[in-house]
Amino acid sequence: MQNHKTNSENIKQEIDKAQNILLISHQKPDGDTIGSNLALMAYLKKQNKNVSSFCLHKLQSSFDFLPNVHLITDDHKVFTKQYDLVISLDCANLEYAGVNKLMTVLPLGYKLINIDHHITNPNYGDINLVIPESSSTAEVLYRLFKDWQVEWDSDIATSISCGMITDTNGFTNAATGYHCLYAASEMVRQGAKPHDIIKNALHNIDIDKLRIWGRALERLKESKQHDIVYTWLSQADFKECDVDENSTEGIINFLHVLKDAKVIMILTEMPNNLIKGSLRTEANIDLTKLAKIFGGGGHKKAAGFSLPGRLVYDNNKLRIV
Ligand SMILES: [Mn+2]
Numbered sequence: 500m501q502n503h504k505t506n507s508e509n510i511k512q513e514i515d516k517a518q519n520i521l522l523i524s525h526q527k528p529d530g531d532t533i534g535s536n537l538a539l540m541a542y543l544k545k546q547n548k549n550v551s552s553f554c555l556h557k558l559q560s561s562f563d564f565l566p567n568v569h570l571i572t573d574d575h576k577v578f579t580k581q582y583d584l585v586i587s588l589d590c591a592n593l594e595y596a597g598v599n600k601l602m603t604v605l606p607l608g609y610k611l612i613n614i615d616h617h618i619t620n621p622n623y624g625d626i627n628l629v630i631p632e633s634s635s636t637a638e639v640l641y642r643l644f645k646d647w648q649v650e651w652d653s654d655i656a657t658s659i660s661c662g663m664i665t666d667t668n669g670f671t672n673a674a675t676g677y678h679c680l681y682a683a684s685e686m687v688r689q690g691a692k693p694h695d696i697i698k699n700a701l702h703n704i705d706i707d708k709l710r711i712w713g714r715a716l717e718r719l720k721e722s723k724q725h726d727i728v729y730t731w732l733s734q735a736d737f738k739e740c741d742v743d744e745n746s747t748e749g750i751i752n753f754l755h756v757l758k759d760a761k762v763i764m765i766l767t768e769m770p771n772n773l774i775k776g777s778l779r780t781e782a783n784i785d786l787t788k789l790a791k792i793f794g795g796g797g798h799k800k801a802a803g804f805s806l807p808g809r810l811v812y813d814n815n816k817l818r819i820v
Pocket residue numbers: 531532589616634635636666
């Protein structure tokens with residue numbers, strides 16, 4: 500069991516001592532890992548620290564509205580420099596973050612601080628602040644900043660809000676608790692504009708993408724026997740709608756609007772003769788057990804797997820061949 504207050508003080512002490520600091524966001528970045536990174540960067544810059552900030556993948560343009568987002572780089576060279584501190588944000592582990600190999604290049608002598616909210620986080624840092632009850636890493640950071648009595652500004656408030664809003668899907672998922680909403684209201688007081696953040700970071704789907712969502716929606720099938728609602732998308736769909744497989748992100752979260760669906764599944768044909776399965780539930784079911792049958796894994800409420808093959812639908816039946 501971590502003592503948050505002690506960890507919070509330890510982190511503050513390490514930051515006070517450090518001059519050169521590297522911040523790390525996870526690959527395939529979302530609004531939480533980016534918002535947390537930028538909020539901490541803004542604070543560190545105010546303390547006159549030299550800050551480098553890394554994410555393996557280029558950021559989507561939907562994050563362009565965030566203050567100083569251009570300072571996050573995907574240039575591997577940042578790993579050749581000497582740091583006093585390396586701080587990972589929203590990274591359940593370093594492999595998931597996409598940096599485990601790059602970290603081996605880092606000159607030794609740094610301390611690793613791990614700030615996160617994933618329950619699966621194995622506390623891989625020298626100092627760990629992992630709060631699974633938090634809606635987002637941004638909310639963990641909010642608590643830190645409260646402990647440190649940080650002077651808020653609208654840039655910090657916007658970045659923290661972005662993390663909380665995106666990880667709770669606009670304050671709609673089960674992680675949206677009292678602490679999250681309290682923090683969110685204070686961030687609005689400090690200059691964050693929730694409507695702008697939602698508009699930029701969540702309501703940003705273009706027409707081609709929505710068309711492929713439409714295909715997935717019109718094919719929805721229900722298996723009463725297995726308590727599952729499912730749909731699928733083929734390579735032909737992606738070609739015809741002129742989008743790639745990433746455009747399916749978001750469909751499965753949208754399907755939470757379904758009444759009485761215990762398990763939701765989307766099967767997606769990938770280009771390399773693989774079929775990707777995504778599973779979600781809001782019921783008290785452990786989806787990792789289902790995913791494991793197909794060699795996959797994940798979280799209780801969100802899991803996935805990959806299978807070789809192609810999807811064929813005929814005679815009202817979906818088959819993998
Ligand atoms: Mn997160």
